[in-house]
Structure formats: structure tokens, C-alpha cells
Amino acid sequence: MTETSKKTILRSEDMSCPSCVKKIEGALCALDGVSRAQVYFNTGRIEVEHDPDKVAPARLVEVVAKAGYAAKVSPL
Template structure:
């Protein structure tokens, strides 16, 4: 499954490494990519192992409010 999370504007490039690093450690996440300029987090994951809501929770715990989530 592919999930896009739209966040508030990122303030520094280190945000990218923090989010990608934490997401890639999670079981069920196959790929995670942060698009700095568009404030989007693209995640490919196994919905049976980790849900979109759980991914949203991880990003928010890191201090980045998620404004919307779209899955396909």
C-alpha cells in the first residue's frame, strides 16, 4: 500500500533524516521518502503489519503534525 502524509512545513533538512530513519526501522515499512519542499511523506508499507494511522502516529510523535493522509 502507498500512503502520503501531508505535514506542516519542514524547517530544516535534518527533519528528512529524522522522519525517514524512524519510519524505515518499523516492521512493515518497505520505503519512506520525505519531500522537503512539498511537506509530504511518501510511504510504501504492508497494511497487514502497519496501518496508515500508525504511520501518522509515528510522524506526529516525532513532532511533525500531520494535516492529512491519503492511501492507495
């Protein structure tokens, strides 16, 4: 993580198969300002490192929703 980056944790219970992981990671990593996205299929945890000046947590939730999965911001 850089000085300006922030880690946001999302949770999703909508994932039904491991291929969902790549779809969500790809959608998040395509956003300008996201440096890393890692999805944990077994727990529904989505970790996103991003520049909060470019991408707000609410936008991350929107992108996951557009990929077809409900998600919400979770405390660390």
C-alpha cells in the same frame, strides 16, 4: 513495491529544515512493515510504502508525531 505493499501519502507542514527529512524517514523505516519512506521537504509530502496488514496509515501518522511533526493522510 511488492504485491502486498501499499503506498500511503502523508502531508506535514511542520518541517523547518532539511534535517527533519532524515528524522522522519528514520522513524518510519524503523517500523516493521515499512519498506520505504521518502520525505520531500519543499512540498511536505511523505511517501511511505508499507504492508497494510502490519502498519495502518494511522500508525504512520502516530510515528511522525512521535518524531515531533504533525502529519495527516493525504489522497494520492
